Amino acid sequence: MTSVIDKMCQQTAGWLSGEGVDSDIVISSRTRLARNLQNISFVDRATEDEHRESLSKVLNAVQDNEFLNDGFYFDISILDDLDRQFFLERRLISTDFIEKDNPRGFFVTPNEETSIMINEEDHFRIQKLCSGFNLEETWHYVHQVYEELSRDLTFAFSERFGYLTACPTNVGTGVRFSVFIHLPVLTFTKEIEKVFAEMIPTGIAVRGFYGEGSKVIGNFFQISNQFTLGWTEQGILDRVIPFIKRFVSLERDARDRVMNDDRIIIEDKIYRALGILANVRILSSIEFLDLLSALRLGADLDMVNNINRKSFNELIVFTQPAHIQKIEGRKLTERERDTIRARLVREKLHFN
Amino acid sequence: MTSVIDKMCQQTAGWLSGEGVDSDIVISSRTRLARNLQNISFVDRATEDEHRESLSKVLNAVQDNEFLNDGFYFDISILDDLDRQFFLERRLISTDFIEKDNPRGFFVTPNEETSIMINEEDHFRIQKLCSGFNLEETWHYVHQVYEELSRDLTFAFSERFGYLTACPTNVGTGVRFSVFIHLPVLTFTKEIEKVFAEMIPTGIAVRGFYGEGSKVIGNFFQISNQFTLGWTEQGILDRVIPFIKRFVSLERDARDRVMNDDRIIIEDKIYRALGILANVRILSSIEFLDLLSALRLGADLDMVNNINRKSFNELIVFTQPAHIQKIEGRKLTERERDTIRARLVREKLHFN
Numbered sequence: 001m002t003s004v005i006d007k008m009c010q011q012t013a014g015w016l017s018g019e020g021v022d023s024d025i026v027i028s029s030r031t032r033l034a035r036n037l038q039n040i041s042f043v044d045r046a047t048e049d050e051h052r053e054s055l056s057k058v059l060n061a062v063q064d065n066e067f068l069n070d071g072f073y074f075d076i077s078i079l080d081d082l083d084r085q086f087f088l089e090r091r092l093i094s095t096d097f098i099e100k101d102n103p104r105g106f107f108v109t110p111n112e113e114t115s116i117m118i119n120e121e122d123h124f125r126i127q128k129l130c131s132g133f134n135l136e137e138t139w140h141y142v143h144q145v146y147e148e149l150s151r152d153l154t155f156a157f158s159e160r161f162g163y164l165t166a167c168p169t170n171v172g173t174g175v176r177f178s179v180f181i182h183l184p185v186l187t188f189t190k191e192i193e194k195v196f197a198e199m200i201p202t203g204i205a206v207r208g209f210y211g212e213g214s215k216v217i218g219n220f221f222q223i224s225n226q227f228t229l230g231w232t233e234q235g236i237l238d239r240v241i242p243f244i245k246r247f248v249s250l251e252r253d254a255r256d257r258v259m260n261d262d263r264i265i266i267e268d269k270i271y272r273a274l275g276i277l278a279n280v281r282i283l284s285s286i287e288f289l290d291l292l293s294a295l296r297l298g299a300d301l302d303m304v305n306n307i308n309r310k311s312f313n314e315l316i317v318f319t320q321p322a323h324i325q326k327i328e329g330r331k332l333t334e335r336e337r338d339t340i341r342a343r344l345v346r347e348k349l350h351f352n
Numbered sequence: 353m354t355s356v357i358d359k360m361c362q363q364t365a366g367w368l369s370g371e372g373v374d375s376d377i378v379i380s381s382r383t384r385l386a387r388n389l390q391n392i393s394f395v396d397r398a399t400e401d402e403h404r405e406s407l408s409k410v411l412n413a414v415q416d417n418e419f420l421n422d423g424f425y426f427d428i429s430i431l432d433d434l435d436r437q438f439f440l441e442r443r444l445i446s447t448d449f450i451e452k453d454n455p456r457g458f459f460v461t462p463n464e465e466t467s468i469m470i471n472e473e474d475h476f477r478i479q480k481l482c483s484g485f486n487l488e489e490t491w492h493y494v495h496q497v498y499e500e501l502s503r504d505l506t507f508a509f510s511e512r513f514g515y516l517t518a519c520p521t522n523v524g525t526g527v528r529f530s531v532f533i534h535l536p537v538l539t540f541t542k543e544i545e546k547v548f549a550e551m552i553p554t555g556i557a558v559r560g561f562y563g564e565g566s567k568v569i570g571n572f573f574q575i576s577n578q579f580t581l582g583w584t585e586q587g588i589l590d591r592v593i594p595f596i597k598r599f600v601s602l603e604r605d606a607r608d609r610v611m612n613d614d615r616i617i618i619e620d621k622i623y624r625a626l627g628i629l630a631n632v633r634i635l636s637s638i639e640f641l642d643l644l645s646a647l648r649l650g651a652d653l654d655m656v657n658n659i660n661r662k663s664f665n666e667l668i669v670f671t672q673p674a675h676i677q678k679i680e681g682r683k684l685t686e687r688e689r690d691t692i693r694a695r696l697v698r699e700k701l702h703f704n
Contacts, residue, residue: 264691268633275627281620339616 004072005083009326013090013112013129016317018309020132024300025248027180027220027313030129031138033146034122034165034174036156042166043102043119051103054123061152062107062116062124067145071109077101082331085322091129093117114145121166122174131313133244135177135237142175143233161229169226173233177240178224181247184297185254185266187219195250203227204243209289218289220316223247259301270298277349282335283342288319295349307349315348356424357435361678365442365481366463368669370661372484376652377600379532379572379665382481383490385498386474386517386526388508394518395454395471403455406475413504414459414468414476419497423461429453434683437674443481445469466497473518474526483665485596487529487589494527495585513581521578525585529592530576533599536649537606537618539571547602555579556595561641570641572668575599611653622650629701634687635694640671647701659701667700 015028036042040054062068076084076097084098092108097120104119117125126145128138156164162172170176186192196206205226209217225240258266273294277283296312298304317323324337324344332340367380388394392406414420428436428449436450444460449472456471469477478497480490508516514524522528538544548558557578561569577592610618625646629635648664650656669675676689676696684692 264633264687268694271631271633272628275629275631276624277627279623279627281616281623335616342620 005086005326008090008112009086009323012310012314013317015111015113015129015131016310016313017131018313020130020134022248023132023309025182025251026133026244027182027316028129028131029133029135029138030127030176030178030180031135031142032128032176032178033126033142034124034163034170034176035126035146035149035153036123036164036166038154038156040123042156043100043121043123044166046102048103051119055103055105055118057153058116058118058124058149059105059107061149062118064152065145065148067141067148068107068109068114068116071107071114073105073107075105077103077105082322082325086326089317089320089322091317092127094120096120114141122170133179133248135179135241135244139175139177139233139237168229170228172229172231173236175228175233175236176224177237178222179244181221181223181244182219182293182296183221183247183251184219184293185258186247186251187216188266188269189254189258191250191254195247199243202239202243204240217286218293218316220289220293255297255301266297266301267303269294270301270303274298274304277345280342280345282338283345284338285320285341288341288345289316292316311348315345318348319345357438357678360442360464361438361675364662364666365669366465367481367483368662368665369483370665372482372486374600375484375661377534377603378485378596379534379668380481380483381485381487381490382479382530382532383487383494384480384528384530385478385494386476386515386522386528387478387498387501387505388475388516388518390506390508392475394508395452395473395475396518398454400455403471407455407457407470409505410468410470410476410501411457411459413501414470416504417497417500419493419500420459420461420466420468423459423466425457425459427457429455429457434674434677438678441669441672441674443669444479446472448472466493474522485531485600487531487593487596491527491529491585491589520581522580524581524583525588527580527585527588528576529589530574531596533573533575533596534571534645534648535573535599535603536571536645537610538599538603539568540618540621541606541610543602543606547599551595554591554595556592569638570645570668572641572645607649607653618649618653619655621646622653622655626650626656629697632694632697634690635697636686636690637672637693640693640697641668644668663700667697670700671697 037054037057040046040050043051046054059073074087087093088095088098090112092112092115093106094117097104097117102119106115106117108115113129115127126142128142130138158164163174165171165174183192186195199206203226205224207222208215209220223244225236228236273291277291277295292312292315295304295307299307299312319341321337324340325332328340389406389409392398392402395403398406411425426439439445440447440450442464444464444467445458446469449456449469454471458467458469460467465481467479478494480494482490510516515526517523517526535544538547551558555578557576559574560567561572575596577588580588625643629643629647644664644667647656647659651659651664671693673689676692677684680692
């Protein structure tokens, strides 16, 4: 497996291409679908045999699936800590998935846009990511993959509730639509707090950089539906999409407004970030994301040139701790990582 | 007077030339001598007539003095707030001097190395500044000027105590020797706190950027004698000079040590400062001095090129609030000053 991981380490996932609708603000779109097999206990209550049964059934169906015929399967139990962290940073698996010890694994396509975790919280979860704002595309793709899987598998289903999942918030369709979105000016003006407060009763949630329970870093947010019970997939989509559109439009308005009213403050933030990133020698990943946020805004506002959107997106992933260590080929202390990160950033942004 | 002030505004005082012994660490050396006239009440207790008498007697003697034949006299009462602040920033007068309202003024030579405040706390105070570490030169010069003044003036003197001054700490010789010194690495390693603590019983005092009661900014300190009673001028000098030498040597040792042990941390500080100063759009005077301190250290350590010591010294003075406003020719808001300061710094450091 090492050579596959090493190869992944060199490449950029398709969903980081910086292409697609509104990709200045919406980094990526994601659909996740959760399902459990009929007549096998849910992961948290399953016996070792049941774990093996669900794993083998799902994996067989996945490897049979015409949409997934060139992917790789990773057995999590044989990956070391660094590789587990690496896949987490690639957003292919969850923290939960890393920490459990039941038989489990995940499948990923070469462009990393599609991945399937087997025996995480549910028997499996399909994830499809794409660059920019295009939730419908990700949903249609997941739906196709799922339809194909349904030929081989039968799912836990209740006439009353719909598809059954480990966590009640997923019962019904088992889908979650989310976007990874960059809202630097709404954050700067603090308007974002007001919009987030308004969202609480709508069932649309905002999370930090690494999803559930994580902090906001670099003005990057994950916005997703919290409701599914009683809704169709299209019904959820039709409700989520206008929310994201509203965020995009509020962010654009806020950018126009600050560029008229507080241009010098925004310029100061952007040029300072540029100056620091071009010269820094010790750089934590959190500080980096904060500075990257300013620099990316600078590019969006035509103040910073020669750095394309793909480079920004790549850096979000490549500067994370496990990536730095994979690139160097060994475990590193925090100081070593921060030093290498600083050098890597200067190189990638062509400052050297 | 406006044209003289405007001209001063364009020029750099001689003591900022960046020349002289140890001028990488010791920005400037200063001797100040305080005297009061016999048979005229001290400033705090004097009548209006007495104020005029001391002012006129001292000013006549100054203008008669062969060492001071090409200077300018400024009547403080006719200067506006901005000009008063300007002279304070030039270190030619004191905060006390600005705030009082008795008849008073000051005399300054064209290179600004010599100045005489009349009717501040004492009837007069002679100040001589020079670039680098050369307290003896400043003392010998002050002594010459003083000897010449003594021909025209008689001073308040006590057989028991020596020369009498308004503040008991100056009684005796009325001299204070001080240096303006840059100790970035001793500050960084926190060794400075230990050295300062050891100094307390010795009668040598450390003060901040603007002298008595002021904060430490940009790792610049003023070190001076607090004792004079019972000592000769040479005796004080012989005690102060080794202290300053010790600071210089401790700072040099600390620089060598961190360049061996923590080079990357020092590089990071220096290059960040460079990056920010080259790109900043809003810059307060305090942040500037902190960044300048790092950049100056970078130049001392051969990491930063193309900026000479004189430019650093000039910027310490020219970026202060009244200077920014004099250069622009009008009162400015804080935001305006911070914006102009940022532009000025980028220009002066040839970053634009």
